[in-house]
Amino acid sequence: MSETTQSFQIQGINALELCEEFGTPIYVYDTAKMESQYKRLKDAFKGSKMKINYACKALTNINVLRFFKSLGSGLDTVSIQEVQIGLKAGFSPEDIMFTPNGVSIQEIKEAVNLGVRINIDNLSILEQFGSEYGNSYPVCIRMNPHIMAGGNLKISTGHIDSKFGISIHQLRHLGRLIKSLNINVEGLHMHTGSDILDVDVFLRGAELLLDIAHDFKDLKFVDFGSGFKVAYKPNDFSTDIEELGSKMTALFSKFCKEYGRELEIEFEPGKFLVSESGYFFTKVNVIKQTTATVFAGVDTGLNHMIRPMFYDAYHHIENVSNPSGRQRIYTVVGYICETDTFANDRQIAEIKEGDILCFRNAGAYCYTMSNNYNSRFKPAEVLIHNGKAQLITKRQELEDILRNQIEIEL
Numbered sequence: 001m002s003e004t005t006q007s008f009q010i011q012g013i014n015a016l017e018l019c020e021e022f023g024t025p026i027y028v029y030d031t032a033k034m035e036s037q038y039k040r041l042k043d044a045f046k047g048s049k050m051k052i053n054y055a056c057k058a059l060t061n062i063n064v065l066r067f068f069k070s071l072g073s074g075l076d077t078v079s080i081q082e083v084q085i086g087l088k089a090g091f092s093p094e095d096i097m098f099t100p101n102g103v104s105i106q107e108i109k110e111a112v113n114l115g116v117r118i119n120i121d122n123l124s125i126l127e128q129f130g131s132e133y134g135n136s137y138p139v140c141i142r143m144n145p146h147i148m149a150g151g152n153l154k155i156s157t158g159h160i161d162s163k164f165g166i167s168i169h170q171l172r173h174l175g176r177l178i179k180s181l182n183i184n185v186e187g188l189h190m191h192t193g194s195d196i197l198d199v200d201v202f203l204r205g206a207e208l209l210l211d212i213a214h215d216f217k218d219l220k221f222v223d224f225g226s227g228f229k230v231a232y233k234p235n236d237f238s239t240d241i242e243e244l245g246s247k248m249t250a251l252f253s254k255f256c257k258e259y260g261r262e263l264e265i266e267f268e269p270g271k272f273l274v275s276e277s278g279y280f281f282t283k284v285n286v287i288k289q290t291t292a293t294v295f296a297g298v299d300t301g302l303n304h305m306i307r308p309m310f311y312d313a314y315h316h317i318e319n320v321s322n323p324s325g326r327q328r329i330y331t332v333v334g335y336i337c338e339t340d341t342f343a344n345d346r347q348i349a350e351i352k353e354g355d356i357l358c359f360r361n362a363g364a365y366c367y368t369m370s371n372n373y374n375s376r377f378k379p380a381e382v383l384i385h386n387g388k389a390q391l392i393t394k395r396q397e398l399e400d401i402l403r404n405q406i407e408i409e410l
Contacts, residue, residue: 008320008358011384015281015320018389019356022380025282025300027367029059031067031385033277034363038071041269044245048252051266053097055226056082058270058364059278063383063392065089068273076268079103080110087114097223097268099142099189101164105129112137119189119223121165123173130181140187140223143168145208147192147201165190168208175215185216191225191268199244202227206248210255221264224248228272232314232361239272271364278363280305281320284355285335293331296351298342301334303373305359305366308342316360317343325349332357336374367393372401 008015010030018028041052053074056065060082065075066089074095075086080103086096093115100107101121105128111118112133120126121142129139144165166174178185192205206224213222228239248265256262280300288295307313317332319325327347334340342359351357370378377396382389 008318008323010279011387013384013387013389015279015358016356018382019281019283019320021389022382022391023395024356025280025298025304025379027362027379027381028279028281028389029064029274029363029381029383030277030279031383034064034067034273035071037273037276038068038073040241041245041267041272044241045249045265046245047249049262049264051221051264053095053223053266053268054273055268055270056086057368059274059366060085060368061381061383061392062089064274065091067383067385074266076270077116080107083111083114083116086116093117097140097266099268105132117187119187123166123170123177126166126174126183127177127181130177130183133183135182135184138184138186138220140189140221141166141174141185142189142191143209143212145190145192145205147205147208168212171212171215185218187219187221187223187266188213188216189223189225192227199240199247202244203247203251206251210251213255214259219259219263221266222252223266223268226267226269226272228269230272230275230361233316241272274363275361276363278361278366280315280359280362280366282357282359284351284353284357287351287353293345294329296330296332296348296357298332298334298357300379301336301374301376302338302340303334303336303376304370304379305342305362306369306371307365309338309340310369315342315362317346317348318358318360319349319351319355320358321355322349322352336376338373372396375401377401 011032051074053076054068055076057078062085065086069090075091076097076099077083077086078100083096083098096116097119098111098116099119105125108129119140119142120129142165144162144167146168188209190205190209213219231238252265282298282300284296285299286297288297302309328350329345330348330351331344332342367381380395381393383392
């Protein structure tokens with residue numbers, strides 16, 4: 001991405017021209033950034049037998065999945081529908097990890113029938129799985145290390161009150177189930193949260209998981225989840241991936257020597273791979289000045305990007321139409337009949353009605369969490385690859401909203 005006072009560009013393509021061609025609001029993704037993030041993570045762990053499984057819940061478009069497959073990535077999925085999309089994208093079943101929570105044994109069986117790898121995070125389903133399959137189908141087990149980590153409570157998944165994973169304090173019960181039902185455990189897994197900055201938090205969780213791993217004699221891999229923090233603001237901090245890679249490689253190498261053979265180390269990044277690749281462009285409908293605030297009302301809302309309202313997430317916003325304008329204070333709000341505020345009292349180059357604003361870090365958990373609230377259409381998605389912009393999701397029309405509704409006589 002390059003910017004000048006004349007233009008905001010992605011792979012040499014002018015953003016304003018993209019908005020003119022495809023309309024607003026619009027999500028735009030840069031494959032060059034995806035690839036550089038993927039290679040950065042691979043390079044950080046080049047001293048180990050390492051596998052990346054892209055967490056596709058972050059951005060599920062089938063073209064994005066195919067792009068990561070072309071890089072050599074596996075796929076981390078959390079629903080049977082994501083499994084099916086992954087298979088349609090061309091991933092082989094053995095390269096797809098199914099990591100659900102709170103699902104029925106029927107959904108687990110569907111995944112088994114598709115031949116993908118299974119990750120189970122509770123004793124009830126594990127017991128049912130063992131009773132059904134014994135040692136005939138391998139399984140991974142998700143542990144909860146009871147570590148509080150992540151940007152906020154809603155994205156912290158490894159603490160004692162989390163619904164995710166089997167508690168480390170249930171190891172004896174877990175061991176009895178595995179032994180009595182002859183369950184074939186091929187992997188251990190944990191995921192402590194998202195937006196984790198401190199490398200030592202990862203190491204603490206890893207040490208706990210590797211201590212447990214010594215009790216499982218037939219492991220093929222250990223999956224340490226992800227949750228790497230990316231930079232949301234100019235000059236913001238992010239996880240030092242190179243430091244993490246160096247320390248984790250040393251720790252895992254030591255474990256493998258003690259274990260007696262080399263295992264595969266796996267990670268399931270989503271946000272780290274796609275967040276910074278995404279840009280969300282929206283047009284300013286109205287500048288509304290009250291006695292206390294200057295509002296910039298845009299042609300989008302929480303129906304398209306709910307993260308600022310749901311997580312209090314920060315997205316850097318800039319005026320693409322007037323990048324060198326005088327800095328003014330605005331509160332950026334949407335058009336939904338709710339309080340859908342994207343930014344409070346934010347310094348942005350002077351905004352006029354009709355200007356195009358860009359929301360940064362819009363690649364992860366943005367379009368995938370969009371909805372039709374207020375009967376608004378979901379926006380289009382555009383992928384920029386090798387300097388060419390291509391439409392990968394059409395903007396919705398009224399027929400899309402009504403498609404599954406059945407009109408009856410009243």
